[in-house]
Amino acid sequence: METHISCLFPEILAIIFSYLDVKDKGRVAQVCTAWRDASYHKSVWRGVEAKLHLRRANPSLFPSLQSRGIKKVQILSLRRSLSYVIQGMPRIENLNLCGCFNLTDNGLGHAFVQDLPSLRVLNLSLCKQIGDASLGRIARHLKGLEVLELGGCSNISNAGLLLVAWGLQRLKSLNLRSCRHVSDVGIGHLAGVTHGTAKGCLALEKLTLQDCQKLSDLSLKHVAKGLGGLQVLNLSFCGGISDAGMVHLARMSRLGSLNLRSCDNISDAGVMHLAAGSPRLWGLDLSFCDKIGDQSLAHVAQGLDRLRSLSLCSCRVSDDGVDRMVRQMHRLTTLNIGQCVRITDKGLELIAEHLTQLTGIDLYGCTKITKRGLERITRLPCLKVLNLGLWQMTDGDRVR
Known part of the structure; x- marks a missing residue:
C-alpha cells in the first residue's frame, strides 16, 4: 500500500525539509498548514x-x-x-x-x-x-x-x-x-x-x-x-x-600555519630559524618573497617535514632546491610553485616520484615545463587539482 507524503509525521517532514536550500525551505512553508508547521521546526533551520x-x-x-x-x-x-x-x-x-x-x-x-x-x-x-x-x-x-x-x-x-x-x-x-x-x-x-x-x-x-x-x-x-x-x-x-622576527616565531610550539606572502625582508636565513624551532608547522606560505631560494627548501626538508601545505609562488627556487626537499616531505598534500620559472620537467619528475600524497599543485606561469613533465604529474594517485592558469600547450609541447 502506497503512503502519500501528506501522511508523514511532522518530525519526518522536518528531517526531509532540513536538506533543502534556504529558498526551498521557505517555499515548502507555503504549500499547506501541515508543511508550514513542519518547516518552522528549529531542526530545519539549524545553522542557517x-x-x-x-x-x-x-x-x-x-x-x-x-x-x-x-x-x-x-x-x-x-x-x-x-x-x-x-x-x-x-x-x-x-x-x-x-x-x-x-x-x-x-x-x-x-x-x-x-x-x-x-x-x-x-x-x-x-x-x-x-x-x-x-x-x-x-x-x-x-x-x-x-x-x-x-x-x-x-x-x-x-x-x-x-x-x-x-x-x-x-x-x-x-x-x-x-x-x-x-x-x-x-x-x-x-x-x-x-x-x-x-x-x-x-x-x-x-x-x-x-x-x-x-x-x-x-x-x-x-x-x-x-x-x-x-x-x-x-x-x-x-x-x-625580517629574518630576526622568525627567531621569536620559532619558539611558538603550537603554531601550525604561518603566512609570510610578500614579506620582502624574509630570506633563506629566516626559514632556517623557523626550521630550527617550529617542527609543528603544517602550512607555510612564502610566495613572492624574492629572497627565498633553494637553500630554504633544504631547511624545510631538515626541520619542517610535517608540512602539508607549502606555497613558493614566484620564489627563486629551481630543480636543485626541489631535489633537496622532496625526499623528506612525504606528508605534503598541497604545493604551489606557480611562476617559479626555474622549475623544469626534472623538478616535476622529482615531485611525481616522491610527493605521492599530493592532492593539489599550482604550476601557473612555469614556462620551462613541457608535456613530458605534466604527464608525470598527472599520474600522481591522489591528485585532484592541477592549476596551469591560461598557459597552453603548443605544437612543440612547451608551456608558454
Whole structure:
C-alpha cells in the first residue's frame, strides 16, 4: 500500500525539509498548514544564516526568525538603525555586517547599550567608519565574543586594541587586515605585555595582521611572549618584519600555519630559524618573497617535514632546491610553485616520484615545463587539482 507524503509525521517532514536550500525551505512553508508547521521546526533551520536587506519596518521579521531558531544574521544593506536588529534578536550568536559602509561609531553605540552574552561572532570588515569608540562598546558589552573581524577598518588604532585586550578575554580569532594605524604597541596590548593596563587576549588561536605596515619584529616578540596558544598567524604584506622576527616565531610550539606572502625582508636565513624551532608547522606560505631560494627548501626538508601545505609562488627556487626537499616531505598534500620559472620537467619528475600524497599543485606561469613533465604529474594517485592558469600547450609541447 502506497503512503502519500501528506501522511508523514511532522518530525519526518522536518528531517526531509532540513536538506533543502534556504529558498526551498521557505517555499515548502507555503504549500499547506501541515508543511508550514513542519518547516518552522528549529531542526530545519539549524545553522542557517539569514541574509537581510533592512530597508523598512517589518514587525513580523524578527519574531519569525526567532521562532525558527535562527541565530546567524548577515545584513546586506543597512538603512535602518542597527539597534533594530539587536532589539529584535537579543539572543543572536553571529552578526555579519561586512560592507555596511554607512555604519558609524554613533550607530553602533546606540545598538550596543547592554550586555549581549550570546553573541560569539561579529564581522565588521570594511565598515570603514568604525573606530576605537566602537571597540570600547564591544569590549564592554560583548564579553563572550570569540571571533572579531575588523579587516579594512582603517580607523582602528592601538588605543582600540587596548580596549579589546581589556574586555574580550575569550577572543579566539581576530582579523586586523589593513588596519594601517596598528603598530607594535597595539600588538603588545593584545599579548598582555603592557603591564598594568590589560591582561591581553591570551586565548587567541588565530591572528590576521595582513598589510599592517607599521609592524616590526618587536610585534613578533610580543606575540611569541604572550600568545603562546596561537595556531594560525597571517603576516602577509608586512614589509617591516625580517629574518630576526622568525627567531621569536620559532619558539611558538603550537603554531601550525604561518603566512609570510610578500614579506620582502624574509630570506633563506629566516626559514632556517623557523626550521630550527617550529617542527609543528603544517602550512607555510612564502610566495613572492624574492629572497627565498633553494637553500630554504633544504631547511624545510631538515626541520619542517610535517608540512602539508607549502606555497613558493614566484620564489627563486629551481630543480636543485626541489631535489633537496622532496625526499623528506612525504606528508605534503598541497604545493604551489606557480611562476617559479626555474622549475623544469626534472623538478616535476622529482615531485611525481616522491610527493605521492599530493592532492593539489599550482604550476601557473612555469614556462620551462613541457608535456613530458605534466604527464608525470598527472599520474600522481591522489591528485585532484592541477592549476596551469591560461598557459597552453603548443605544437612543440612547451608551456608558454
